[in-house]
Amino acid sequence: MTHPVDVHVGKRIRQRRWLAGMTQQQLAEQVGIKFQQIQKYETGANRVSASRLWDIADALQVPVSFFFEGLSAREEAEAEAERIAVPGNLLNDKEALDLVRSYYAIPENQRRRLFELARVLSDVA
Secondary structure (H helix, E strand, O other): OOOHHHHHHHHHHHHHHHHOOOOHHHHHHHHOOOHHHHHHHHHOOOOOOHHHHHHHHHHHOOOHHHHHOOOOOHHHHHHHHHHOOOOOOHHHOHHHHHHHHHHHHOOHHHHHHHHHHHHHHHHHO
8 A cells, every 4th residue: 555655755756747847758767767667656656765756856956845845734735725626636637737837938927917817717707
């Protein structure tokens, strides 16, 4: 049986990899392992050792602590997501992560205007 912390860390690896626009193969090559191992880490099937997590953090350009963010407040975040009608698995959705990556590629002044438009449209719906 997988440990919840291993599953959480794996999800954070996947999220960051998607946001970075990196494939499992590319990440595996940078870390020096097979892409199948990345698959196992991302599902929580295999635990990530401290040294391997360090290498993954370096390849994804985040601090090691990134992979543990939100772990202690998970229940609170899930309750908040339900309150605002956002699916709890939103960050596990590749399409949603692609949308976020595209959003942050827009220049900041245009991004703010797009955000305001989305806010107005969501209020109307």
